[in-house]
Amino acid sequence: MRDDVYIIGDEVISPLGLGSELNFQRLRDGHTAIAPVMDMRLRDHPIHAAQMDGNPWNQLVKNASHYTRLERLFILALQRLIERHDIPLDSETLVILSTTKGNIALLGDPEGTFPEQRANLTAMAEAIRQYFGFENQPIPVSNACISGSLAIAVARRLLRYDNRYKRAIVVGGDELSKFIVSGFDAFQALANEPCRPFDRNRSGLNLGEAVAAVYLSTKPTHGAVKIMGVGSFNDANHISGPSRTGEGLYLSICEATREAGGGMPDFISAHGTATAYNDEMEAIAFHRCSLSAVPLHSLKGYFGHTLGASGLLETVMAIHSLKNNELIRSLGFAHPGTSQPLNIITQPTRRPLNTFLKTASGFGGCNIAMIIQKV
Amino acid sequence: MGKQEYRIQTYCTIRSRSIRVNGNRFFDAEPSTPLGDFLKAAYRELAVDYPKFHKMDGLCKAIFIAAELIARESGPYERHTALLFANRSSSYLSDNRHAHDIFHADNPVASPATFVYTLPNIALGEISIRHQLQSENVFFIFDHYLPEFMVPYTNATLEDSQPNGGSALCGWAEVTEETCDLLLYRIGTSGQLTHSVEQLKRLYNEEDE
Numbered sequence: 282m283r284d285d286v287y288i289i290g291d292e293v294i295s296p297l298g299l300g301s302e303l304n305f306q307r308l309r310d311g312h313t314a315i316a317p318v319m320d321m322r323l324r325d326h327p328i329h330a331a332q333m334d335g336n337p338w339n340q341l342v343k344n345a346s347h348y349t350r351l352e353r354l355f356i357l358a359l360q361r362l363i364e365r366h367d368i369p370l371d372s373e374t375l376v377i378l379s380t381t382k383g384n385i386a387l388l389g390d391p392e393g394t395f396p397e398q399r400a401n402l403t404a405m406a407e408a409i410r411q412y413f414g415f416e417n418q419p420i421p422v423s424n425a426c427i428s429g430s431l432a433i434a435v436a437r438r439l440l441r442y443d444n445r446y447k448r449a450i451v452v453g454g455d456e457l458s459k460f461i462v463s464g465f466d467a468f469q470a471l472a473n474e475p476c477r478p479f480d481r482n483r484s485g486l487n488l489g490e491a492v493a494a495v496y497l498s499t500k501p502t503h504g505a506v507k508i509m510g511v512g513s514f515n516d517a518n519h520i521s522g523p524s525r526t527g528e529g530l531y532l533s534i535c536e537a538t539r540e541a542g543g544g545m546p547d548f549i550s551a552h553g554t555a556t557a558y559n560d561e562m563e564a565i566a567f568h569r570c571s572l573s574a575v576p577l578h579s580l581k582g583y584f585g586h587t588l589g590a591s592g593l594l595e596t597v598m599a600i601h602s603l604k605n606n607e608l609i610r611s612l613g614f615a616h617p618g619t620s621q622p623l624n625i626i627t628q629p630t631r632r633p634l635n636t637f638l639k640t641a642s643g644f645g646g647c648n649i650a651m652i653i654q655k656v
Numbered sequence: 657m658g659k660q661e662y663r664i665q666t667y668c669t670i671r672s673r674s675i676r677v678n679g680n681r682f683f684d685a686e687p688s689t690p691l692g693d694f695l696k697a698a699y700r701e702l703a704v705d706y707p708k709f710h711k712m713d714g715l716c717k718a719i720f721i722a723a724e725l726i727a728r729e730s731g732p733y734e735r736h737t738a739l740l741f742a743n744r745s746s747s748y749l750s751d752n753r754h755a756h757d758i759f760h761a762d763n764p765v766a767s768p769a770t771f772v773y774t775l776p777n778i779a780l781g782e783i784s785i786r787h788q789l790q791s792e793n794v795f796f797i798f799d800h801y802l803p804e805f806m807v808p809y810t811n812a813t814l815e816d817s818q819p820n821g822g823s824a825l826c827g828w829a830e831v832t833e834e835t836c837d838l839l840l841y842r843i844g845t846s847g848q849l850t851h852s853v854e855q856l857k858r859l860y861n862e863e864d865e
Contacts, residue, residue, distance in 0.1 A: 389755025402746055402797040421797040423746055424777045435794060442812030463758045464771035513792045515784040521772045532790060644772065645781030647793050
């Protein structure tokens with residue numbers, strides 16, 4: 282038997298605030314971080330996005346000027362997680378770093394304040410390693426919008442099969458940049474309003490920025506949750522569009538469920554970007570897995586799409602849902618808008634919760650599903 | 657139950673302007689040949705009809721060619737062949753092009769055709785489509801070729817996915833404007849070579865011997 286792997290700590294920094302508990306409280310109260318943003322550094326016209334104002338927490342990072350904006354957020358999240366759980370930084374602690382684009386804001390920007398080489402993810406990983414003095418070099422995983430969930434899966438696998446590691450820190454983040462905003466805009470994927478995941482009038486996604494982290498261990502502590510099963514499969518269909526049959530996501534959910542030993546989750550934290558194709562694909566995959574009746578939300582209406590952070594951020598919020606026995610409603614949904622029915626959570630609901638399913642999908646046709654349960 | 661031993665079935669390198677499969681030369685060009693021309697000539701040498709190739713960036717083209725040659729040498733991939741890849745510069749070629757489009761072009765406009773390639777795992781999507789692989793994909797970023805990480809991770813992946821077979825296509829693919837440093841290798845339960853850090857170091861350095 283392989284060791285079970287538990288999530289025994291978590292941390293979130295988003296435009297809604299500093300700390301997982303505070304972020305969860307903001308969701309519970311129905312606050313959204315999405316607002317009109319007019320920032321010429323991002324786009325020459327207004328967009329709707331979830332942006333962090335300034336750098337209110339800079340004084341919490343030592344020698345903050347040595348680090349890029351995104352690195353400071355990574356450092357702050359890690360610092361809080363490490364201090365709270367007294368995590369050793371020795372060779373038995375694996376560190377996985379998830380990001381879709383890292384410091385890409387520096388690339389080509391004539392006003393960039395760091396050399397372009399800092400856009401290389403290994404440079405970012407090294408800066409973070411030096412700040413904390415990690416014995417193991419943090420390992421970047423860059424796999425589009427499933428990076429955050431995939432990084433948890435990678436860490437779990439190494440904890441189970443590689444006896445060099447006893448515990449793992451997984452941290453993921455992405456920030457808004459002209460690079461990302463202009464690209465998604467070129468795809469005509471951005472909504473001119475707060476996004477509406479799974480709604481019939483959904484008109485695209487909002488981009489967001491956040492950093493989230495989890496602490497994994499093979500030893501459960503009080504309040505730990507257990508990763509019961511993981512599946513990750515490519516659609517093999519299209520590099521920038523999801524499969525019409527939801528094949529990769531369907532296979533991912535089947536595998537995660539098989540490994541978890543079957544059973545129905547109490548709720549689903551979906552990817553739900555609010556693009557026409559993504560949400561439709563997910564509805565089809567959930568239907569194929571007979572999960573249409575399971576209460577489901579997307580948190581994109583609160584945080585926007587935070588790319589490499591999203592899988593981690595949304596997993597952490599779902600863990601807090603589980604611990605509080607409270608379903609968070611899916612913001613922006615009013616009318617069913619997928620060919621297969623879904624049970625969208627439209628009211629905050631208190632009920633006993635034991636297990637949830639987290640899914641994510643990304644460019645390149647990648648998908649991941651993970652089942653997490655209370656201990 | 658004993659621990660399954662995994663083997664390297666086939667490997668392919670693209671280095672300088674030379675492509676080899678299991679150490680045997682497949683295609684060469686003058687070292688002065690621009691990388692783009694070299695990859696295009698290698699594609700012609702493959703004699704496959706796959707127009708999507710021409711839309712790909714250099715990273716995807718190099719990985720596409722090597723994945724094609726490995727399938728040609730050792731047979732079609734199993735449907736659940738895991739794709740475990742790494743490089744140093746992620747999708748730098750397309751990143752740089754997109755950054756130029758939005759910051760420096762006379763008429764700064766982003767191109768969706770470029771932007772879609774600004775993710776390293778797009779290359780894995782491309783070969784998944786080509787070979788109909790419905791499997792797990794991971795793209796790692798390392799400072800240098802790192803079999804010390806890849807070998808144990810690959811073994812863990814194969815053991816973890818036993819019900820689905822247990823085969824993987826792994827690679828290091830560092831491609832810049834004019835350089836290509838690529839080693840792709842296929843792992844399964846049979847093959848001539850042991851799947852070990854030492855073996856992979858040897859294969860990676862083979863051309864320099």
